[in-house]
Amino acid sequence: MATISDIAKQAHVSISTVSRVLNYDDSLSVTEATKRKVFETAEALNYTKYKTKQQKRRKQKSNKSFEKNIALFQWRQEDEEFDDLYYMSIRVGAERAAQRMGYNLIKASTDSALLKSVAGSICIGKFDAPTIKRILQLNENAVFIGSNFPLKNFDTINSDYEQAAELALKHLLKLGHKKIAFIGAEEHDNLHGYRQYRTPVVNTYRDLMRHYQLFDERYFYVNNNARLSVQLGQKLTHEALRSWEKRLPTAILAANDAMAIGVINELTAQKITVPAQISVIGINDLSFAQYLNPPLTTVKTFTEEMGEVGMITLQRRIERPSIAQRIVLSTELVIRQSTAAPRLTD
Structure with missing residues (x-):
């Protein structure tokens, strides 16, 4: 587990600044860029990637076979990610997986001219129905991470x-x-x-x-x-x-x-x-x-893994289109010090 000292060292800020940023201290006066650096460093240092020999072999093959662009659609824009780091965490996982698999993630919008040259789209967040429709019209190879809309001809990744x-x-x-x-x-x-x-x-x-x-x-x-x-x-x-x-x-x-x-x-x-x-x-x-x-x-x-599974699922759809899938990842209780038995007087 990364410590606050590890984050401070890599982000080039003080331990106190890291602690106050991570606790959303409103009285702290630092730039948005500094906050972003702290949060992204914390995500990166605490991201535990799972790999198997099979995944390593797939990586080697992908690096040789695919030099393709993937459109990245984000429901939360960069200036909104601080409100809910859930989506930043998914993005970090997707970006790492894309790099490992030999894809280039290109931040896109539905009116972007870059979409003519992409192999598919990875879409992070709760997009509304009209936006989902526009994305699919641009490219039918799409994976949505975090959407609860009914499946039509796209795959979704969610947590349980x-x-x-x-x-x-x-x-x-x-x-x-x-x-x-x-x-x-x-x-x-x-x-x-x-x-x-x-x-x-x-x-x-x-x-x-x-x-x-x-x-x-x-x-x-x-x-x-x-x-x-x-x-x-x-x-x-x-x-x-x-x-x-x-x-x-x-x-x-x-x-x-x-x-x-x-x-x-x-x-x-x-x-x-x-x-x-x-x-x-x-x-x-x-x-x-x-x-x-x-x-x-x-x-x-497992937010980072959601991004990673999203990229793996998109690659599968690009290579072998099939019926739409709804993939749900399990969750796990993590007990720390904010919970205890109720006081007897209660």
């Missing part, structure tokens, strides 16, 4: 967020928590579905808590159409604390790690200690999670 939410909640239940709040958001404009809530994490929370007869509407805070971010996590937590007054939950599940930072920051600002008074758990286990104060318990989604 139902499993992630269940792992998080069952960890809290095992610790003895019953008053478990949820703080999150959904971006309905970029989601497909017919239920009131469209993301697996939100629906799994509601279903599982109802199954155990523990669901309490007062502890359910979801913005129906907003971006998951540190700022939103802090805002919703502020609103929730005002409504809860003395009826505090003993634990909070945040929709992702960025939201969890906002939750912890607001609890700390209100002098509520984590995890002594309220445990906090996130989802994704992005590079900064281990450096938070306290280090964040979360559920790991």
Whole structure:
């Protein structure tokens, strides 16, 4: 595991700067370029690549056989990636895999003239239906990472967020928590579905808590159409604390790690200690999670591997077109210091 010192050395900044950047310290005055360097260095140093002899042989063959361009479509642009490093992490994995496989990733938009010379497209994020249609019209060889729209003639890569939410909640239940709040958001404009809530994490929370007869509407805070971010996590937590007054939950599940930072920051600002008074758990286990104060318990989604599997799937589609695939990667609970058993007084 990379340390803050490792990140500071490679990014050419101080240890204090790294710590404050990774904890989203609003009082820190550094350039966006410095922040980007810190986050990308953290991702790179914590990226554990899996390789087999078969993959190595495929790499050798690919380097000789393919000198092709791949269009890279990003739902989150560079200046937006700081709000949710999930997509930056996927991009890092895709870029590394493309380089290893002998492809050139070219950042593109749907009106880009460069698309006439690409072999396919790798698309990262929750694109809406019209954008998906335009991308496929430009090139039918496309893989979408993170989209939940129904399959037509493209492949998708996702993490198992139902499993992630269940792992998080069952960890809290095992610790003895019953008053478990949820703080999150959904971006309905970029989601497909017919239920009131469209993301697996939100629906799994509601279903599982109802199954155990523990669901309490007062502890359910979801913005129906907003971006998951540190700022939103802090805002919703502020609103929730005002409504809860003395009826505090003993634990909070945040929709992702960025939201969890906002939750912890607001609890700390209100002098509520984590995890002594309220445990906090996130989802994704992005590079900064281990450096938070306290280090964040979360559920790991293998984001870099999502980018890598996306590139492998795209290469397969380019070489041997077949039926569309929906590939779902597993998740894994990572226990750190932001969760503990509830106090007996609760």
